[in-house]
Amino acid sequence: xxxxxxxxxxxxxxxxxxxxxxxxxxxxxxxxxxxxxxxxxxxxxxxxxxxxxxxxxxxxxxxxxxxxxxxxxxxxxxxxxxxxxxxxxxxxxxxxxx
Numbered sequence: 001x002x003x004x005x006x007x008x009x010x011x012x013x014x015x016x017x018x019x020x021x022x023x024x025x026x027x028x029x030x031x032x033x034x035x036x037x038x039x040x041x042x043x044x045x046x047x048x049x050x051x052x053x054x055x056x057x058x059x060x061x062x063x064x065x066x067x068x069x070x071x072x073x074x075x076x077x078x079x080x081x082x083x084x085x086x087x088x089x090x091x092x093x094x095x096x097x098x
Contacts, residue, residue, distance in 0.1 A: 056070050
């Protein structure tokens, strides 16, 4: 098991893997699905340091003081179209105009 996983994470991994294999998936696919499931739960609980997939920065700071990824996450929450191709300055402008 990956470093940082708790005993509960390992148990969840095994349960999801066994369930997937019982439904006819091959071992490799079952392991991948189980690992993704556990990592998703860890991310949703805030137990991973991955800033790219979560986080919008300090709400007391202006947009200029946040990273491009934090601005992207805010734009995603506000459903701003074309955000994936925007630069940091473009995201700031789009968020201010929204």
